[in-house]
Amino acid sequence: MDTINSSDFNYIRDLVRRHSAIALEADKAYLVETRLAPLARQAGLASLQELIGLLRIQPTHPLHRQVVEAITTHETSFFRDIHPFDALKNTILPALLTRRHSSLTIWCAACSSGQEPFSIAMLVREHFPALVARQIRIIATDLSGAILARAREGLYSQIEINRGLPAALLTRYFDKQGLHWRIKSEIRRMVEFQQSNLAEPWPLMPPADLVFMRNVLIYFDVDTKKAILSRVRNILKPDGYLFLGSSETTLNLDTAFQPISLGKSTCYQLRQSKTP
């Protein structure tokens, strides 16, 4: 395994911060090594040091973007931390269906390889088939073009399929393709994927009934977290819902949000809005 010296680590840390506003902590050298060593090999370079040397002398090389994407791609799985999905099924979607007579918009920010938006799409199709007919927009964004290309394919390894996906849903919504599993087009069609960097100006987003922004704020510094939450506030409908990761909170960042307990999960609503 290539090891990284402090000068090279600081160079990568600055590069990632400039392009994504993600703040790598000082103890993340192992992450840089494990994520970038394969990238160096793919690029035909002998070592991590050689990769960083190339980045330093060619500031516009496409590898800059690939490095940022490799570092900022995060783990995901189907129905990860099941409680927000339970809240969606038991409380939020029934409440929104009662209140809304037009289509619903759900935004999954930092969707990685697509398991989260596809989990929502399967949940809707299983439990709220009328909503599918009435139109539901599930918009899924991520910083990484490479990971979005994977998500659009909807093709998963057996290791990924084994994680968190109930077997009954596997039989209903996936087809086997060689050693992989492809999610059926009826689910794939429900999700629109777009590339977007949370730390930069966002593309035009429709007002959202529900925002899933889980396990991503933790990577940003406080000012960036505040800026992102402020923009979420602008696109969230007054009675909409925001889900963060289970270790994340709006507390001390944005007083406009109040936590709401729904079953075993916590979500956030704007203070003037009605609770379900």
Place this chain on the structure above:
Amino acid sequence: MAVLIVDDSRAMRSLLRHILKDAGFAVIEASDGQEALECLQRCREIDLVLVDWNMPGMDGYAFIRAVRAAPAYHEVRLMMVTAEAEIEQVSRALAAGADEYIMKPFTRDAVLEKLKLLGILPH
């Protein structure tokens, strides 16, 4: 809570035993379906069975059908743990009464997440 592991591969039983013991379960082992039925008769504390499909003698599919035909075991949860990785087999196992299905090879996290899906481990 006790878990019964049914697999003719000693290595596979050992792998699952480590995962389950680390998660706090008591573990019982059997190497085929018939032996597993005898374990169920002997030990009423078994809440979950992880069962391979292909085994000599009574295979996992026949075992699941036998368990689901016996009202005494209707609360026992059954998870197929197998290298059989086609939709038709997953569907057959579920139709026979399996509660979950995991394909070999699997990771430790995948096993634990399936136990959460079954409500056997807390999320």
